[in-house]
Amino acid sequence: MAGTSDLDVAYVARLARINLTEEEAKVFQKQLDDVLQYVEKLREVNVTGLDAAAHALPVFNVFREDAPRQWFTAEQALSNAPRQAKGLFVVPKVVE
Amino acid sequence: MTENELAVLSIADLQLLLRRREVSPREVINALRARIEAVDLDIGAYLSLDIGAAIKEAEQANVDLPLGGIPIAIKDIINVMGQPCTCASKILHGYRAPYDATVIQKLRAAGTIPFGKTNLDEFAMGSSTENSALKSTRNPWDLSRVPGGSSGGSAAAVAAHEAFGALGSDTGGSIRQPAAMCGVVGLKPTYGRVSRFGLVAFASSLDQVGPLTKTVRDAALIMNAIAGHDPQDSTSLNEPVPDYASNLGNDLRGVRLGVPKEYMIEGIDPQVKRAIDIAVKQLNSLGANIVEVSLPSTEYAVAVYYIVATAEASANLARFDGVRYGFRAENPKDMLDLYSRTREEGFGPEVKRRIILGTYVLSSGYYGAYYLRSQKMRELIRRDFANAFEKVDALISPTSPVAAFKLGERVADPLQMYLADIFTIAANLAGICGISVPCGFAELEGHRLPIGLQLLGKPLDEARILQIAHAYEQSTDWHKARPPIAASAGEGMKTNPGPTHEPFNWRDGF
Numbered sequence: 001m002a003g004t005s006d007l008d009v010a011y012v013a014r015l016a017r018i019n020l021t022e023e024e025a026k027v028f029q030k031q032l033d034d035v036l037q038y039v040e041k042l043r044e045v046n047v048t049g050l051d052a053a054a055h056a057l058p059v060f061n062v063f064r065e066d067a068p069r070q071w072f073t074a075e076q077a078l079s080n081a082p083r084q085a086k087g088l089f090v091v092p093k094v095v096e
Numbered sequence: 097m098t099e100n101e102l103a104v105l106s107i108a109d110l111q112l113l114l115r116r117r118e119v120s121p122r123e124v125i126n127a128l129r130a131r132i133e134a135v136d137l138d139i140g141a142y143l144s145l146d147i148g149a150a151i152k153e154a155e156q157a158n159v160d161l162p163l164g165g166i167p168i169a170i171k172d173i174i175n176v177m178g179q180p181c182t183c184a185s186k187i188l189h190g191y192r193a194p195y196d197a198t199v200i201q202k203l204r205a206a207g208t209i210p211f212g213k214t215n216l217d218e219f220a221m222g223s224s225t226e227n228s229a230l231k232s233t234r235n236p237w238d239l240s241r242v243p244g245g246s247s248g249g250s251a252a253a254v255a256a257h258e259a260f261g262a263l264g265s266d267t268g269g270s271i272r273q274p275a276a277m278c279g280v281v282g283l284k285p286t287y288g289r290v291s292r293f294g295l296v297a298f299a300s301s302l303d304q305v306g307p308l309t310k311t312v313r314d315a316a317l318i319m320n321a322i323a324g325h326d327p328q329d330s331t332s333l334n335e336p337v338p339d340y341a342s343n344l345g346n347d348l349r350g351v352r353l354g355v356p357k358e359y360m361i362e363g364i365d366p367q368v369k370r371a372i373d374i375a376v377k378q379l380n381s382l383g384a385n386i387v388e389v390s391l392p393s394t395e396y397a398v399a400v401y402y403i404v405a406t407a408e409a410s411a412n413l414a415r416f417d418g419v420r421y422g423f424r425a426e427n428p429k430d431m432l433d434l435y436s437r438t439r440e441e442g443f444g445p446e447v448k449r450r451i452i453l454g455t456y457v458l459s460s461g462y463y464g465a466y467y468l469r470s471q472k473m474r475e476l477i478r479r480d481f482a483n484a485f486e487k488v489d490a491l492i493s494p495t496s497p498v499a500a501f502k503l504g505e506r507v508a509d510p511l512q513m514y515l516a517d518i519f520t521i522a523a524n525l526a527g528i529c530g531i532s533v534p535c536g537f538a539e540l541e542g543h544r545l546p547i548g549l550q551l552l553g554k555p556l557d558e559a560r561i562l563q564i565a566h567a568y569e570q571s572t573d574w575h576k577a578r579p580p581i582a583a584s585a586g587e588g589m590k591t592n593p594g595p596t597h598e599p600f601n602w603r604d605g606f
Contacts, residue, residue, distance in 0.1 A: 009452060019437055028445075031509075051472070057288060094430075
């Protein structure tokens with residue numbers, strides 16, 4: 001169900017692991033088509049020779065000592081799990 | 097001093113009373129509790145509040161520490177150990193933070209009491225707090241209007257004197273815009289100035305934590321506590337932290353301020369424009385030189401922002417899959433079903449929309465046209481600011497082109513909602529700092545609605561924009577104005593036009 005842009009909401013939602021109802025997909029398609037049409041204006045700009053920037057004051061090669069330190073116990077790490085057993089997260093069977 | 101008189105104090109004034117032992121931290125907590133009981137059913141600023149924990153901390157507080165015994169409300173996207181951290185999303189239902197964010201550790205080290213978790217747009221995605229899946233928050237100046245967003249709960253809590261100060265997070269204006277709409281001060285620090293460790297990530301290259309307060313001095317005091325390098329955040333800057341509160345004067349002689357000509361757009365509300373024009377004259381009369389500057393890439397900022405922010409969000413929110421924390425869909429038939437239904441049922445519409453857009457702009461064949469191009473555009477936006485800052489010390493503009501709008505007025509059209517962020521988002525893309533300070537009121541339907549003046553500063557120049565904002569603030573009375581609901585406790589109860597709310601739950605918001 002494609003709209004005015006290349007975006008196929010139903011397909012991308014599957015990639016993003018989000019189930020959508022047909023109604024939702026239809027509404028999002030229209031809204032995101034509008035957004036993508038708006039961002040088309042970026043094509044007007046010549047970006048050749050520009051480096052991608054992500055930081056006003058770039059920091060590079062941030063290293064720390066590779067040393068063990070106190071952090072969560074297994075119990076703390078599991079404390080918010082929807083399901084857990086024997087110190088592990090429990091999920092549906094993945095392999096037969 | 098009555099509880100109500102106590103609740104309306106600034107942090108700086110409260111600090112004096114606490115140090116002189118004229119009030120106790122316990123009395124301060126009680127005063128806030130009374131305010132919340134009187135007004136928060138109307139305002140809806142808080143999602144959760146563990147009053148027992150706050151009282152226990154108050155009893156052990158050391159009032160001789162820099163912010164000893166002062167409660168600070170926390171946007172519910174920052175981890176506070178043992179408290180819920182919902183991000184105003186169903187997908188984090190039941191989650192309790194197993195650790196303190198670095199900003200919380202720093203606040204505790206300065207003596208403050210983290211007090212209550214405030215409402216926001218789900219995962220900070222929005223400009224009105226209407227995208228909260230848990231609660232609606234109302235503007236204390238007019239309960240039929242939004243508080244702005246995404247840090248709308250923090251802004252409304254401070255404006256209604258249900259908090260002395262609060263932390264928010266700002267990815268595209270989420271501290272400054274609600275501060276403007278609620279008539280309080282909001283500071284977005286330079287990217288890397290404040291640690292993001294323990295802030296739930298929305299767009300990692302844009303997010304910053306910062307204060308929302310009643311006065312500029314209070315914002316400086318909170319910045320003194322939270323700024324600085326953190327080895328746990330590889331993007332945090334290892335630069336010295338000045339005493340932001342020490343040089344707040346009233347004189348602006350020699351200060352050069354720039355008005356970006358591209359910001360004088362058609363969509364600015366005439367009342368907002370008028371207030372900004374008067375504020376500019378006021379700054380000039382305090383000694384500042386005002387010049388026009390140009391930021392030629394302004395018209396592309398919103399488009400660049402919504403590509404970069406959604407791309408990063410789609411990656412960051414992949415972790416909410418129903419496996420390790422929070423909500424999980426019932427009876428999944430396999431892993432794929434578990435992921436897809438957990439995310440279907442757990443996320444609200446705006447979050448889904450942004451994840452889908454972000455996934456698309458990062459997908460094979462589109463990455464170069466959208467994401468890479470946008471990252472390059474950021475360099476142009478950064479250069480615009482660098483060029484402007486060769487001529488001026490700070491830039492001035494409205495924080496938002498409009499005053500607070502009605503609840504429900506803009507939810508149907510996401511693009512229109514995004515365009516309202518025009519003045520705030522470029523600062524996040526360039527990584528520079530910005531502050532919003534109250535500069536007047538619009539009159540709409542018999543209500544006074546606050547207007548915010550934005551000052552943008554050079555990277556790591558928070559001290560300067562705080563100084564300018566302070567000098568301006570002290571020359572006006574705007575920061576002394578109180579919303580009707582804060583004039584006396586309980587007054588707002590009679591004026592609530594909205595639906596009846598659940599009774600306030602002291603332990604947990606949902």
